Amino acid sequence: MKRGRVSQRRIQRSVQVVLGATLAAMSCSSQASTYQPAGIDLGATTFNDAFGSMEPGWTTIQLLQYKHNTKFYTNTGAQSSAFKDAQLNAFVWVPQLIYTSPIHVLGGALGFTALLPVTSLNAHSTEFNPYAPTLTARSGIGDITFGPFLQMAPVISNGRPVFVQRFEFDVIAPTGAYDPNKLVNPSSGFWSLNPHWSVTVLPTPKTEVSMRMHYLYNFKNTNPGINNLYQVPGIVNFRAGQAVWANFAASYKIMPNLDVGLNGFWFRQISDDHVNGASQAAGRTTNLSLGPGAQWTIDHKNFVFANLYFPVVERNTYSGTHVNLRWIHAF
Numbered sequence: 211m212k213r214g215r216v217s218q219r220r221i222q223r224s225v226q227v228v229l230g231a232t233l234a235a236m237s238c239s240s241q242a243s244t245y246q247p248a249g250i251d252l253g254a255t256t257f258n259d260a261f262g263s264m265e266p267g268w269t270t271i272q273l274l275q276y277k278h279n280t281k282f283y284t285n286t287g288a289q290s291s292a293f294k295d296a297q298l299n300a301f302v303w304v305p306q307l308i309y310t311s312p313i314h315v316l317g318g319a320l321g322f323t324a325l326l327p328v329t330s331l332n333a334h335s336t337e338f339n340p341y342a343p344t345l346t347a348r349s350g351i352g353d354i355t356f357g358p359f360l361q362m363a364p365v366i367s368n369g370r371p372v373f374v375q376r377f378e379f380d381v382i383a384p385t386g387a388y389d390p391n392k393l394v395n396p397s398s399g400f401w402s403l404n405p406h407w408s409v410t411v412l413p414t415p416k417t418e419v420s421m422r423m424h425y426l427y428n429f430k431n432t433n434p435g436i437n438n439l440y441q442v443p444g445i446v447n448f449r450a451g452q453a454v455w456a457n458f459a460a461s462y463k464i465m466p467n468l469d470v471g472l473n474g475f476w477f478r479q480i481s482d483d484h485v486n487g488a489s490q491a492a493g494r495t496t497n498l499s500l501g502p503g504a505q506w507t508i509d510h511k512n513f514v515f516a517n518l519y520f521p522v523v524e525r526n527t528y529s530g531t532h533v534n535l536r537w538i539h540a541f
Contacts, residue, residue, distance in 0.1 A: 246450050246479070246495065247353065247382050247398035247428060251406075253475040254304070254534055256459045256517050257505045259420040260374045260410035262361040264319045266312040268541045271325075273304040279530035285492040296335035296345050298394065298528060302352075303328045310361065318362040323378070327352035327386075329396045347394030350387030355380050355404070372412050380404040390433050400431040400450070416463040426453040434485075451481040451494060459503065467507040473517050474500040479526075496525040499532060511540040 254273055263269060279298040281289055306325035313320040333347035357380035364371035382404060386397030406424040413419070434448035455478065461471030479494040503517040519532035 246426070246453060247400065247402040250382070250402075250404060250426060250455075251422070251424070251457065252455065252477060252497070253457055253473065253499065253517060253519050253532060254536065255408070255420075255422050255457050256473045256503055256515055256534075256536075257420055257461045257469055257471060258410055258418055259422050259457070259459070260376050260408040261364070261371075262308075262319075262321075262359075262376055263310050263540060264361060264363055266310055266319075269308040269310070270539050270541070271304075271306040271308065272537045272539075273302075273306070274535045275302040275304070276300070276533045277302075277530055279528040281524075281529040283524040283527060283529060285494070285526050296333075298333045298345065298347070298530075299331070301330040315360060318360040318377075321359050321361060322357070323359060323380075324354060324356040326354050327396065331394050331396070333394045345394070346392045348387060348389050348392045348396070350396045352386040352396040353382050353398060354385045355382050357381050357404075370412070370415060374410050376408040378406055378408070380406070388433075398431065398450075399433060401429040403427040417461070418469075419460045420458065422457045424453075424455050424457075426455070428452065445485055447486060449484040451479045451483050453477060453479045453495070455497075461503070461505060469505040469507075471503055472500065473503040474498070474519070493526055495527050496523055497521075497527050498523040501532075513538040 254275070277300045279300075280296070282296060283289060304325055304327045306323060308321060308323045310319050310321040328350075329352050330349045331347040333345045335345035357378060359376055359378035361376045362374060365373040380403075382398070382402040384397050384399050384401060386395075388395045388397035388399045390399075404424060404426050406422055408420070408422045410418055410420040428450040430447045430449045432447045434445060455476060457473075457475045459471060459473040461469040463469050475497070477495065477497040479496070481494075482489040482491060483493050484490065499519040499521050501518040501520050503515065506514045506516075508514065515534070515536040515538075517534040517536075519534075521529040
C-alpha cells in the first residue's frame, strides 16, 4: 500500500513538472501551453483578417515566424523551477493554400484551406531538478491543418465596406514529426478540432478593427512520452484541456498602401488536462501578448504583414518575443 502511494506521488509530480515546463511554438502560430496542439493560430492573423475573395480561385499565404523563449511560468505566474538556464527557440515556415469555390451558400463563398508547418527547433537547459530531464527538441514537419470555410461578402454602406466576416472549421491532424523522448516536438501527437469566426469592422475609411475567435477541442495522446522521460510507469494516455482564444488587431491607414496599429492574442484553457482520465488541477494555461504591427498593400493581389508580440500575462506556458512576417498572394 505504501509503495502504491509513492508511485502515485511520483506520477503526480512528473505530470506537474511537464505541465509547468514547455513545448515549442509552431504551425499557424505558436503553441499555447505544454500540451496544447502545435497547429493553433496565436497571433498569425491580424489586420483586415475577415476579408477574402468571393471569386473562384486560389490564394497562398506564406508565414515566417520566430519565437525566442527564456522564461517558463507556473500556474501562479512565478517562474518555473523545472529547468535552469533554459532557452527555447523556434523558427517556423508555414505555407498555406486556399481555394475559393464557385459554390455559394447563405450568401457566402464556400472554400477549403490547408497548411503544413516546417519547423527548426532548438532547446537546451542545465539539468539540476531530479524530476525533470534536460530541455530537448527536434525539428521537422509539423501537423497539417485543414478545413472548409464560408467567406461572406462585405456589407457596403455609403459606397465602402463597413463589415465582413468568415466562418471556418479546421481539423489538426497529428501527421508531423513526434518523438516521445523529446520535450519539444513539431507535432502534438493528437487530433484537435478548431472552429473559429473572423470579423472585421471598419468604423471610418482609414480605420479597421479585426478579431478571430477560436474554440479548441483536443483528443487523446496515447504516447505522451512521460513514461520514457521520467521513468514513471502506468501513464498510457494524456488529453489536453479545451480552450478558447482570440486574435485581435486595430489599424489606421497612414498612407494609401500602409496601415499601422496594435495587435495581440489572448488564450485561456477552460478545462483541465487529463492523465489516464484523471483531471490535473492547477494546470490551465493563460497567455496574453501585445505588440505593434503593420500592413503593406503592394497591389490588389499582394499584401505583406509584420507583427511583433511581447508577453503580458503568462500562466503554465513559456514566455518570449514573438515575430511574424506574412505574405498573402492571390492568383
